[in-house]
Amino acid sequence: MFGTYLMRELTNRKKHTAIIAIGMALAIALVIIVNGVAAGVRDAQSSVLASVYGVGTDITVSQTPVAPTGDGAGQRPSFDFGAADGQTTDGSTSLSQSRLAVDRDTTTFDSTTLETVLAVDNVSAGTATLSLSNTSFNGQIPDITQTQEGTAAAGPTDGGAPRGGGPDGGGGSSFDVDSFTVEGIDVAGVAVGPLTSATLTDGRTFESTDSAASVVVVDSAYATTAGVAVGDTLAIGGTDFEVIGLVTSGTSDAATASNTYIPLGVAQAVSGLDGQVSSIYVQASSSEAITQVQSDIETALPDATVQTQADLASSVSGSLSTASTLVAGLGTWLSILVLAAAFLIAVLFTISGVTRRTREFGTLKAIGWSNRRIVGQVAGESVVQGAIGGAVGVAVGLIGLLAVNLAAPTLSAGTTADAASAAGFGGRGGGGGPAAATQVAATTDIVLQAPVTVPIILIAVGLALLGGIIAGVFGGWRAARLRPAEALRSIS
Amino acid sequence: MYELKNVTKSYATSRRTVKALDDVTLTIPRGQMVAIQGPTGGGKSTLLQMLGALERPSTGSVSLGDNDLSTMPDSRLGGIRAKEIGFVFQGFNLIPTLTAQENVETALEPLGLTSAERRSRAATALASVGLADRGAHRPSELSGGQQQRVAIARALVKEPEVLLADEPTGSLDEATRDDIMDLLETSWRDRGLTLIIVTHDSAVAKRAQRRLHIKQGKVTEK
Ligand SMILES: Nc1ncnc2c1ncn2[C@@H]1O[C@H](COP(=O)(O)OP(=O)(O)OP(=O)(O)O)[C@@H](O)[C@H]1O
Numbered sequence: 001m002f003g004t005y006l007m008r009e010l011t012n013r014k015k016h017t018a019i020i021a022i023g024m025a026l027a028i029a030l031v032i033i034v035n036g037v038a039a040g041v042r043d044a045q046s047s048v049l050a051s052v053y054g055v056g057t058d059i060t061v062s063q064t065p066v067a068p069t070g071d072g073a074g075q076r077p078s079f080d081f082g083a084a085d086g087q088t089t090d091g092s093t094s095l096s097q098s099r100l101a102v103d104r105d106t107t108t109f110d111s112t113t114l115e116t117v118l119a120v121d122n123v124s125a126g127t128a129t130l131s132l133s134n135t136s137f138n139g140q141i142p143d144i145t146q147t148q149e150g151t152a153a154a155g156p157t158d159g160g161a162p163r164g165g166g167p168d169g170g171g172g173s174s175f176d177v178d179s180f181t182v183e184g185i186d187v188a189g190v191a192v193g194p195l196t197s198a199t200l201t202d203g204r205t206f207e208s209t210d211s212a213a214s215v216v217v218v219d220s221a222y223a224t225t226a227g228v229a230v231g232d233t234l235a236i237g238g239t240d241f242e243v244i245g246l247v248t249s250g251t252s253d254a255a256t257a258s259n260t261y262i263p264l265g266v267a268q269a270v271s272g273l274d275g276q277v278s279s280i281y282v283q284a285s286s287s288e289a290i291t292q293v294q295s296d297i298e299t300a301l302p303d304a305t306v307q308t309q310a311d312l313a314s315s316v317s318g319s320l321s322t323a324s325t326l327v328a329g330l331g332t333w334l335s336i337l338v339l340a341a342a343f344l345i346a347v348l349f350t351i352s353g354v355t356r357r358t359r360e361f362g363t364l365k366a367i368g369w370s371n372r373r374i375v376g377q378v379a380g381e382s383v384v385q386g387a388i389g390g391a392v393g394v395a396v397g398l399i400g401l402l403a404v405n406l407a408a409p410t411l412s413a414g415t416t417a418d419a420a421s422a423a424g425f426g427g428r429g430g431g432g433g434p435a436a437a438t439q440v441a442a443t444t445d446i447v448l449q450a451p452v453t454v455p456i457i458l459i460a461v462g463l464a465l466l467g468g469i470i471a472g473v474f475g476g477w478r479a480a481r482l483r484p485a486e487a488l489r490s491i492s
Numbered sequence: 493m494y495e496l497k498n499v500t501k502s503y504a505t506s507r508r509t510v511k512a513l514d515d516v517t518l519t520i521p522r523g524q525m526v527a528i529q530g531p532t533g534g535g536k537s538t539l540l541q542m543l544g545a546l547e548r549p550s551t552g553s554v555s556l557g558d559n560d561l562s563t564m565p566d567s568r569l570g571g572i573r574a575k576e577i578g579f580v581f582q583g584f585n586l587i588p589t590l591t592a593q594e595n596v597e598t599a600l601e602p603l604g605l606t607s608a609e610r611r612s613r614a615a616t617a618l619a620s621v622g623l624a625d626r627g628a629h630r631p632s633e634l635s636g637g638q639q640q641r642v643a644i645a646r647a648l649v650k651e652p653e654v655l656l657a658d659e660p661t662g663s664l665d666e667a668t669r670d671d672i673m674d675l676l677e678t679s680w681r682d683r684g685l686t687l688i689i690v691t692h693d694s695a696v697a698k699r700a701q702r703r704l705h706i707k708q709g710k711v712t713e714k
């Protein structure tokens with residue numbers, strides 16, 4: 001009887017059923033689409049972050065930058081050429097020097113900090129890195145003595161200048177200042193940090209036996225610019241390094257954190273920064289533990305800047321960031337609003353339906369139906385109406401997500417130098433030469449793909465049923481209050 | 493058998509208290525056919541509510557057989573209605589979305605029968621009111637007289653001790669009225685029912701064994 005009566009009510013009061021179900025369907029479809037798009041934006045954001053900061057990094061630790069003091073790290077590299085430097089041939093002197101130093105706004109700290117971090121509860125992996133810039137000067141200047149003695153080959157036209165050469169080109173000189181970034185990393189193959197998101201395109205990556213070797217892995221984009229291949233040598237800080245492998249970053253743009261990678265110990269030795277690191281990349285044992293790990297590290301290292309992925313997400317700019325804000329703000333509120341409206345419609349229509357059926361329910365009570373039986377009937381009707389709305393809503397929502405995925409909107413994500421250093425991350429921003437600047441300001445185009453997840457569908461169906469139950473509770477409460485004597489109320 | 497002792501039913505409205513029944517004492521033996529007449533607002537429907545276990549009196553007692561209807565909780569009154577009392581209403585009060593067969597079955601719902609039993613008893617009841625071929629029709633597809641027949645089948649299918657009818661012919665034309673009255677009278681005679689009919693219509697009242705008149709809540713024999 002329950003099923004028959006329910007079916008008859010739903011099919012014979014189609015308008016009533018349709019209004020409640022359509023309201024619910026709209027809300028459920030919106031919930032699914034907003035959640036799917038939000039998940040897609042989150043995926044896009046984490047893939048951008050992974051390509052910039054390395055796969056699996058939950059937390060990063062760096063030192064809060066301080067104003068540079070007179071000496072030591074953080075100073076812009078300078079070149080000092082003594083009188084005996086260079087080689088003089090054909091009346092000009094060749095000078096070449098390369099220096100390896102930390103960027104201006106990077107602060108290094110003691111590498112034992114890593115042990116402190118690894119001792120924190122729920123830290124599953126961690127690695128320390130040293131971010132450096134190599135600046136090399138290559139140039140020829142005319143021989144000073146020759147210029148003074150008389151106008152020779154490439155000398156200045158007036159001939160009377162006491163000194164030739166210089167950046168203004170007055171002395172037929174030619175300079176080449178080149179700068180690229182160098183990341184000193186742990187070669188033991190840890191699960192987090194730089195290079196974990198890169199793919200090897202040629203040669204090999206580091207092995208643990210490389211820890212003291214002068215070997216370098218080069219980003220393939222930079223390798224093309226610098227004209228080096230596997231087996232060549234690359235001068236870093238005045239030392240020749242053997243190129244053992246080429247890598248590309250996870251995304252099409254050069255968003256890998258560095259142009260070159262060398263073993264951490266070697267980087268410390270060549271730059272003269274023994275026992276110093278600039279960043280620590282940390283992986284938490286679970287995503288629930290991230291907050292606890294962050295606060296524990298902050299307690300253990302009061303001077304450090306400790307950042308999570310959520311903090312890092314704020315360093316992503318561009319239309320991806322706009323989409324993320326839009327989905328999180330407008331999308332969420334719109335879903336809540338439409339859901340609330342759908343619930344309200346369901347409740348009001350159910351109550352008015354019960355009121356309209358006063359004589360019907362009074363009659364059923366008069367012929368002996370229990371209150372519980374009638375409340376169950378009313379609640380059953382609205383739960384099924386909610387379920388129909390839920391089913392239609394899931395279908396519409398899936399079609400909506402399919403449309404989003406077919407349209408595949410492209411979002412651009414910028415990780416600007418400012419944003420990156422504001423996030424206290426890696427400290428690659430700002431300093432160094434043009435190579436470093438273009439690398440850090442990389443933008444990445446990401447195609448938005450909204451995933452369909454079973455939990456979201458279950459939650460959506462659950463919400464539809466919840467709406468039905470809420471409407472059923474109100475309708476049932478109204479029906480329970482009806483007196484059986486209503487059956488005898490005069491009809492006119 | 494009904495026994496009413498000093499039954500009063502008052503309704504408190506915002507302005508004043510209405511005594512719909514005023515100190516009614518009455519006995520109705522089992523198997524009697526009674527007509528209740530009186531002016532509008534006199535208290536006819538209120539009396540029927542007391543007899544039908546739909547409401548409890550404000551004061552006094554109402555008993556049906558061994559059951560004291562004035563003190564029972566709602567749930568037990570519902571049980572009495574489900575087993576012992578059939579109702580027929582002026583407006584038929586069929587469930588509009590259910591078929592004739594299903595409408596009759598609603599009366600068997602509280603009795604805990606199997607669906608097969610329900611179906612066969614409802615079909616038999618429909619046949620006994622001459623609507624064997626109308627089981628699949630919805631109320632809107634039936635005439636007024638046919639709808640009232642379905643309602644009578646619904647009232648009788650549980651084989652009650654009492655049949656209470658409030659203006660059962662009030663919405664019907666004269667020819668149909670006589671058909672329905674014939675059906676009620678036959679059922680009363682065949683089943684040994686206690687049949688109590690509220691009516692404005694003297695032609696209906698004349699058929700009863702006993703006629704009560706109720707005015708301003710006071711019952712008198714006629
Ligand atoms: N639920 C109620 N609340 C307030 N007053 C009521 C209620 N039910 C009935 N009454 C009042 O009780 C009195 C008797 O009503 P009742 O319905 O029994 O009259 P009736 O004889 O059946 O009249 P009619 O012939 O019009 O059906 C009337 O004055 C009516 O207004």
Ligand SMILES: [Mg+2]
Pocket residue numbers: 536537538
């Ligand atoms: Mg009345």
